[in-house]
Amino acid sequence: MVTPGAARDLSRYVELDREAWSRLRASTPLPLTADELERLRGLGDVVDLDEVSDVYLPLSRLLNLYVAATRGLNSALTTFLGNDERRTTPFVIGIAGSVAVGKSTTARILRELLARWPDHPHVALLTTDGFLYPNAELERRGIMHRKGFPESYDQRALVRFVADVKAGKPEVSAPVYSHLSYDIVPDERLVVRQPDILIVEGLNVLQPARIGPDGRPRLAVSDFFDFSVYVDARTSDIRHWYLERFLKLRQTAFRDPASYFRRYAAMTEEEAVAYAQGVWRDINELNLVQNVLPTRGRATLVLRKGADHTVSRLRLRKL
Numbered sequence: 001m002v003t004p005g006a007a008r009d010l011s012r013y014v015e016l017d018r019e020a021w022s023r024l025r026a027s028t029p030l031p032l033t034a035d036e037l038e039r040l041r042g043l044g045d046v047v048d049l050d051e052v053s054d055v056y057l058p059l060s061r062l063l064n065l066y067v068a069a070t071r072g073l074n075s076a077l078t079t080f081l082g083n084d085e086r087r088t089t090p091f092v093i094g095i096a097g098s099v100a101v102g103k104s105t106t107a108r109i110l111r112e113l114l115a116r117w118p119d120h121p122h123v124a125l126l127t128t129d130g131f132l133y134p135n136a137e138l139e140r141r142g143i144m145h146r147k148g149f150p151e152s153y154d155q156r157a158l159v160r161f162v163a164d165v166k167a168g169k170p171e172v173s174a175p176v177y178s179h180l181s182y183d184i185v186p187d188e189r190l191v192v193r194q195p196d197i198l199i200v201e202g203l204n205v206l207q208p209a210r211i212g213p214d215g216r217p218r219l220a221v222s223d224f225f226d227f228s229v230y231v232d233a234r235t236s237d238i239r240h241w242y243l244e245r246f247l248k249l250r251q252t253a254f255r256d257p258a259s260y261f262r263r264y265a266a267m268t269e270e271e272a273v274a275y276a277q278g279v280w281r282d283i284n285e286l287n288l289v290q291n292v293l294p295t296r297g298r299a300t301l302v303l304r305k306g307a308d309h310t311v312s313r314l315r316l317r318k319l
């Protein structure tokens with residue numbers, strides 16, 4: 001019964017600060033040690049065990065409830081169809097956000113936490129960079145400067161991969177991208193074998209379906225998501241993290257003789273900063289503003305980070 005005069009919250013979203021969200025962890029135990037977390041943390045990311053407890057444990061609890069509810073729905077459908085086959089459909093989670101916002105750390109932590117629930121131990125993680133066209137193909141198409149934009153991916157192959165995993169195909173494989181060589185790795189594949197949960201992480205995973213040349217809408221990878229997370233922060237903060245990470249990479253990964261970026265380890269810091277600022281402005285920020293940010297409203301959950309890289313607010317979709 002609605003009390004006369006009481007304001008009803010008709011918003012599609014629940015907005016929570018970190019404190020309120022952290023209480024929703026309930027009694028979910030913390031199954032990660034500081035050493036294990038250290039392995040999962042990306043370069044420049046500051047995530048610590050407090051962040052895991054406050055932000056990721058409530059999320060793993062929510063996802064565990066969603067997985068159970070989705071299995072219930074699938075089982076209702078199987079009963080309705082009079083089908084005896086009791087096959088569990090994998091639960092698919094999308095993780096989107098800008099370059100350098102920390103998507104991969106979020107994806108790796110979630111994978112570890114979700115795999116520790118006894119009812120869904122097998123969690124596979126796909127990063128969409130494996131479906132970027134190889135550099136030779138990007139060059140042939142004249143879009144080498146558009147790496148990360150929707151047109152730089154083999155979207156049909158990506159959708160086919162996720163559709164096959166969702167359909168329960170015994171073994172599905174994807175190409176692998178290397179940040180070191182800045183290209184697809186020849187002869188290497190990621191193999192996924194009927195996981196309970198598939199996490200799909202990448203810049204453009206929340207893009208809506210595009211219209212094909214025949215005028216018909218194509219399937220989008222987001223059509224297969226049961227839940228999605230957008231990792232969000234102010235563009236000026238992400239730019240700062242990108243530039244800081246580039247300088248750190250100069251001291252580490254770029255020194256590897258196999259690194260595509262080795263020439264940026266050799267130049268002066270001033271020259272390197274000027275180069276990284278150009279890449280940010282002309283590629284990554286442009287892509288963020290034109291393609292990635294417009295998909296934020298499609299996410300089930302938005303994790304909003306503050307300037308210090310920690311999650312400060314969350315927005316969960318109710319309807």
Ligand SMILES: Nc1ncnc2c1ncn2[C@@H]1O[C@H](COP(=O)(O)OP(=O)(O)O)[C@@H](O)[C@H]1O
Binds near residue numbers: 042102103105179180
């Ligand atoms: N040039 C590079 N060399 C080595 N590692 C890199 C390079 N660029 C990015 N990375 C690493 O690749 C991962 C993905 O980075 P990115 O696509 O920017 O997404 P995010 O920062 O949101 O996880 C991060 O762990 C990052 O540290």
Ligand SMILES: CC(C)(COP(=O)(O)O)[C@@H](O)C(=O)NCCC(=O)O
Binds near residue numbers: 279
């Ligand atoms: C490989 C990426 C496109 C990210 O791909 P994703 O896994 O998000 O699909 C990106 O990290 C990247 O390298 N962009 C090119 C511009 C740059 O060097 O920052």
